[in-house]
Amino acid sequence: MLKIAVNEINRLFDAIAAVENLYLPVEKGGEVEFGAYSADAKVRLDALQTVKSAKDMFFPFSENLMKFHVEGKQISVEAAEKVNEEFVVFGVRACDARSFSILDKVFLADPVDTYYAARREHGVVVSMACSRPEETCFCSAFGIDATKPEGDVVTWVADGVLYWEAQTEKGAALTEKVAEVLAESDSAAVEAQQAAVKAIMEKLPLAGLDLSYFTSRPELEIFKRPEWTELSSHCLGCGTCTFVCPTCQCYDVRDFDNGHGIERYRCWDSCMYRDFTMMAHGTNRKTQVERFRQRFMHKLVYNPKNRDGEFGCVGCGRCLKKCPVNMNIVKVAKTLSAGGEQA
Amino acid sequence: MSEIREELIPVLGVVTDIRKDTPDVKTFRVVTPEGQKAFKHMPGQCAMLSIPGVGEAMFSITSSPTNEEYMEFSIKKCGCLTDWLHQMEVGQMVTIRGPYGNGFPVETELKGKNLLFIAGGIGLAPLRSVINYCRHYRDQYGDIDIIYGSRSMDDLVDFKEIQEEWCTEDGINVHLTIDRPQEGWDGHVGFVPAYVNELNLSLDKTILICGPPIMIKFTLQNLQALGFERTQVYTTMELRMKCGIGKCGRCNIGSKYVCKDGPVFRFDQLDELPDEY
Numbered sequence: 253m254l255k256i257a258v259n260e261i262n263r264l265f266d267a268i269a270a271v272e273n274l275y276l277p278v279e280k281g282g283e284v285e286f287g288a289y290s291a292d293a294k295v296r297l298d299a300l301q302t303v304k305s306a307k308d309m310f311f312p313f314s315e316n317l318m319k320f321h322v323e324g325k326q327i328s329v330e331a332a333e334k335v336n337e338e339f340v341v342f343g344v345r346a347c348d349a350r351s352f353s354i355l356d357k358v359f360l361a362d363p364v365d366t367y368y369a370a371r372r373e374h375g376v377v378v379s380m381a382c383s384r385p386e387e388t389c390f391c392s393a394f395g396i397d398a399t400k401p402e403g404d405v406v407t408w409v410a411d412g413v414l415y416w417e418a419q420t421e422k423g424a425a426l427t428e429k430v431a432e433v434l435a436e437s438d439s440a441a442v443e444a445q446q447a448a449v450k451a452i453m454e455k456l457p458l459a460g461l462d463l464s465y466f467t468s469r470p471e472l473e474i475f476k477r478p479e480w481t482e483l484s485s486h487c488l489g490c491g492t493c494t495f496v497c498p499t500c501q502c503y504d505v506r507d508f509d510n511g512h513g514i515e516r517y518r519c520w521d522s523c524m525y526r527d528f529t530m531m532a533h534g535t536n537r538k539t540q541v542e543r544f545r546q547r548f549m550h551k552l553v554y555n556p557k558n559r560d561g562e563f564g565c566v567g568c569g570r571c572l573k574k575c576p577v578n579m580n581i582v583k584v585a586k587t588l589s590a591g592g593e594q595a
Numbered sequence: 596m597s598e599i600r601e602e603l604i605p606v607l608g609v610v611t612d613i614r615k616d617t618p619d620v621k622t623f624r625v626v627t628p629e630g631q632k633a634f635k636h637m638p639g640q641c642a643m644l645s646i647p648g649v650g651e652a653m654f655s656i657t658s659s660p661t662n663e664e665y666m667e668f669s670i671k672k673c674g675c676l677t678d679w680l681h682q683m684e685v686g687q688m689v690t691i692r693g694p695y696g697n698g699f700p701v702e703t704e705l706k707g708k709n710l711l712f713i714a715g716g717i718g719l720a721p722l723r724s725v726i727n728y729c730r731h732y733r734d735q736y737g738d739i740d741i742i743y744g745s746r747s748m749d750d751l752v753d754f755k756e757i758q759e760e761w762c763t764e765d766g767i768n769v770h771l772t773i774d775r776p777q778e779g780w781d782g783h784v785g786f787v788p789a790y791v792n793e794l795n796l797s798l799d800k801t802i803l804i805c806g807p808p809i810m811i812k813f814t815l816q817n818l819q820a821l822g823f824e825r826t827q828v829y830t831t832m833e834l835r836m837k838c839g840i841g842k843c844g845r846c847n848i849g850s851k852y853v854c855k856d857g858p859v860f861r862f863d864q865l866d867e868l869p870d871e872y
Contacts, residue, residue: 318604331601529835529845
């Protein structure tokens with residue numbers, strides 16, 4: 253294990269930024285989001301979470317896919333250039349780190365999404381263990397260890413020191429590049445922190461969230477539960493839950509005439525919107541009940557059914573904090589699980 | 596990375612022929628700029644067609660895979676992109692990618708079977724590919740019955756091919772019907788679901804049905820009342836699609852992605868999915 257004092261952390265960032273593009277949680281306009289490192293960036297490693305999840309780094313909010321040139325009846329297509337430089341995402345929490353492997357199962361499944369694949373290939377994930385989980389955190393329900401996140405390198409901040417350990421070949425390669433600013437260390441402080449945080453995790457209000465109902469009952473039985481109507485009754489269809497979600501991967505593809513040609517880009521979309529499934533003859537999910545149910549069925553039922561029991565949720569709690577009407581996946585899970593036992 | 600196919604990047608197509616089938620359906624013939632077929636496909640598979648700046652959407656390939664020269668798409672004018680497609684002239688370039696979807700199981704479950712095709716309106720488009728495929732490999736399939744209905748005789752898609760080729764071929768029984776009597780029409784008049792009851796169909800048939808949801812619903816009810824099982828009936832579904840490769844999430848129904856796992860399903864398979872299509 254390696255270490256650097258937190259009050260010298262800019263030496264580490266400068267060392268990384270000297271060889272790779274570095275992205276990390278920075279504060280802008282009062283909100284913390286992943287952004288590019290610069291000497292005057294307000295780095296906020298203390299923030300437990302960014303507003304949007306780190307999926308933005310691999311599956312950006314919006315990205316150009318191709319460009320068309322149209323002249324009369326003639327068309328030509330030019331694929332957009334993909335990411336071809338290494339980059340480092342620093343400070344990814346355990347929940348977001350797990351979301352990458354969930355997104356991988358969508359985008360890297362045959363046929364491969366080459367835009368996502370290029371970012372995954374060139375991106376190095378430096379995760380950061382949680383020292384102060386919040387009451388909205390429930391990553392442990394998905395078997396995620398917040399004290400030892402997935403990632404190419406995992407880091408811990410304890411008693412004013414940042415500890416660093418490579419977990420993959422990519423991580424080892426990065427470690428070599430920045431070795432001069434890191435010193436050897438034992439792992440006593442890390443182990444002490446892990447034990448303390450695990451004790452806190454167990455006491456979190458949502459730690460014992462039981463999702464077994466969703467993998468043990470038939471898909472149609474859950475789909476037909478009458479509670480969906482009440483659960484969705486306050487949903488505004490704003491889509492905020494899908495935009496802050498680390499595992500929501502639905503996207504739209506649109507064309508935009510920029511005056512010099514037509515760009516075809518994709519951007520995040522939301523199954524909470526009426527337009528999402530709209531066709532010339534209408535939409536197959538006409539009411540918010542149907543759209544609301546689709547989102548949660550996808551995360552809690554369809555995902556585990558298709559992917560060996562893995563849920564489409566990592567328990568980051570962003571949707572709990574951001575929903576304007578205080579509806580969220582935990583309430584859905586608890587309501588249906590409770591009613592399900594009685595049924 | 597270079598060996599991995601760029602699924603979202605289309606190839607170019609040129610429209611070489613436009614046939615006006617009905618007042619609101621045109622059939623477009625598409626080849627690559629080099630004059631080739633853009634890719635191989637199976638009956639019931641689809642392709643993403645696009646006009647840059649207007650949009651991209653999924654269309655069933657109506658020509659048979661046995662046609663190795665070009666692809667055809669029968670498209671009803673019903674929205675933004677299809678309006679634009681209907682304004683095209685011969686020589687217009689479009690973009691095309693595919694093939695997508697599973698297609699009808701012509702090589703497996705349908706082989707050797709007596710086939711009954713039931714189509715309504717533009718619903719003939721995906722079935723025409725299968726019908727012409729089965730005609731090409733005629734000895735591998737049993738009797739072929741085709742029930743095709745539309746609003747009027749002017750709304751029958753591919754009427755010329757039906758009259759000149761399908762109706763004149765041995766072992767193929769074509770049953771046409773239109774919704775209301777019309778001058779010049781001496782064929783059957785009435786809706787498809789009722790017509791199914793009048794035809795004394797033998798229960799050994801495997802059925803492929805495509806058309807308006809309301810037609811499918813009542814036809815299926817009548818078929819079941821006659822004694823057909825839901826395991827004997829296949830259909831092909833239409834949902835909003837953006838990627839065609841099971842990622843954008845639009846066509847997700849239950850644990851299936853219609854673009855990838857479908858669009859062809861047997862009704863007993865659909866029974867296992869939420870009824871939201």
